Amino acid sequence: MHGQISKTASNSDNFFEPAFFYRSAREGMCDFLAQNFAEPHDGVLLPAFIGWSPNEGSGVFDPVKELGNPFGFYNLNPDLTVELQDLERKLASGDFRILVIIHYFGRTEPALLTISALADKYGVLLVEDLAHGFFSAVGGSEAGSFGHVRLFSLHKMFPFTQGGLITYASPSLVKGQKSTMAELAVNILSYNWTSIAERRRSNFVDITERLKSLPECGSKFELLWPELGSSDVPQTLPVRIAGDSRDDVYRRMNEAGFGMVSLYHTLIEQVRNDFDSMTELSRHIINFPVHQDVLPELLDALVRTFQSHLND
Ligand SMILES: Cc1ncc(COP(=O)(O)O)c(C=O)c1O
Structure with a gap:
């Protein structure tokens, strides 16, 4: 044939x-x-x-x-x-x-x-x-x-x-x-996707481990994404801060040179009135950077600084 x-x-x-x-x-x-x-x-x-x-x-x-x-x-x-x-x-x-x-x-x-x-x-x-x-x-x-x-x-x-x-x-x-x-x-x-993904994943896992070991975990803040799936690659690492200190923590972390973001700190007006729990989350969420430029040797300082501002 x-x-x-x-x-x-x-x-x-x-x-x-x-x-x-x-x-x-x-x-x-x-x-x-x-x-x-x-x-x-x-x-x-x-x-x-x-x-x-x-x-x-x-x-x-x-x-x-x-x-x-x-x-x-x-x-x-x-x-x-x-x-x-x-x-x-x-x-x-x-x-x-x-x-x-x-x-x-x-x-x-x-x-x-x-x-x-x-x-x-x-x-x-x-x-x-x-x-x-x-x-x-x-x-x-x-x-x-x-x-x-x-x-x-x-x-x-x-x-x-x-x-x-x-x-x-x-x-x-x-x-x-x-x-x-x-x-x-x-x-x-022109970029190595595998290496970028590995760096993002390892930064996420290393920050998560450090956060889980803090005595404030579960009381002053909570992990929104406690377990990284085996093939997921994070953009950032989100946590939920209890109380009303999110904006202060955000400001102080950035003043200390740690590029935290809040995704999202303000919701579009079209959802604000109908989804209370989402509006509430937007007032408490803060995200750690895990991107490929974040050097593993800075993670101790990142988490220590976060802990100190949580307790200010
Ligand atoms: C979930 C989500 N979808 C879409 C977009 C839009 O992305 P871009 O800034 O590339 O338009 C953003 C960013 O603003 C986003 O966070």
């Missing part, structure tokens, strides 16, 4: 998942929505923990607002995983055609499989927001494997001032989208 196996691959449709590079994830999300969902009734359902700041705007929510799509929000559990009952209730309303889930801080949403089944059941398109999860998705985690659309914020992961990426599970979602920063493909391939 002849012609059963060709010498090289030539079928350009096999495993084809089109990718587009942008200046930011939100620019890509805007392109996706504008090309696919121009109808005024195409509602977008998002998680209720979305931040806003004067410099950064509101990430994934900006394009939805800009394009005028109707929107709604579903609740999250205290650790920012999806509250499945509320999600299903909102999907069952029939008001939405697009569901956005966020893999917060690069942690793979644990109910991803169930959420994907719910998206199919209610006939909505699943957008996986991997703004924080590029290295989780490319490193073998399930994050990014279920979404019809996956969005990545490359400037949060690489030392770039700009950069976003959208990939589509199917070419049928590509209508007229266009990259605005195609050269990013070269830029991201």
Whole structure:
């Protein structure tokens, strides 16, 4: 028999998942929505923990607002995983055609499989927001494997001032989208992803160990993400500070030269009144840096300084 196996691959449709590079994830999300969902009734359902700041705007929510799509929000559990009952209730309303889930801080949403089944059941398109999860998705985690659309914020992961990426599970979602920063493909391939992921993971694990051994753990603060999944790669390490000292701790840590952030310190006004526990979390959350420039020898000082400011 002849012609059963060709010498090289030539079928350009096999495993084809089109990718587009942008200046930011939100620019890509805007392109996706504008090309696919121009109808005024195409509602977008998002998680209720979305931040806003004067410099950064509101990430994934900006394009939805800009394009005028109707929107709604579903609740999250205290650790920012999806509250499945509320999600299903909102999907069952029939008001939405697009569901956005966020893999917060690069942690793979644990109910991803169930959420994907719910998206199919209610006939909505699943957008996986991997703004924080590029290295989780490319490193073998399930994050990014279920979404019809996956969005990545490359400037949060690489030392770039700009950069976003959208990939589509199917070419049928590509209508007229266009990259605005195609050269990013070269830029991201010029870094060693495995080494970056390893450094981020080891920084996360080492800081977590130190935090768990502090007597203040469980009383003055709590870990929001106590166990790192085997293939997740963190963007930051989130903790929840008890009481009302978060802003002071944040300020003092930064004054001491430790680049903490609060993701998110202020929520978009559209969720503030309806999701009390999320608003509350936004007043208590603080995130440790774990990125590839964080040197392991500075972690002792980082955690000691944190402990001293917790007790000020
Ligand atoms: C969860 C999440 N999604 C999307 C975005 C948007 O990313 P970008 O700044 O690349 O537009 C951000 C950042 O603001 C984010 O935190």
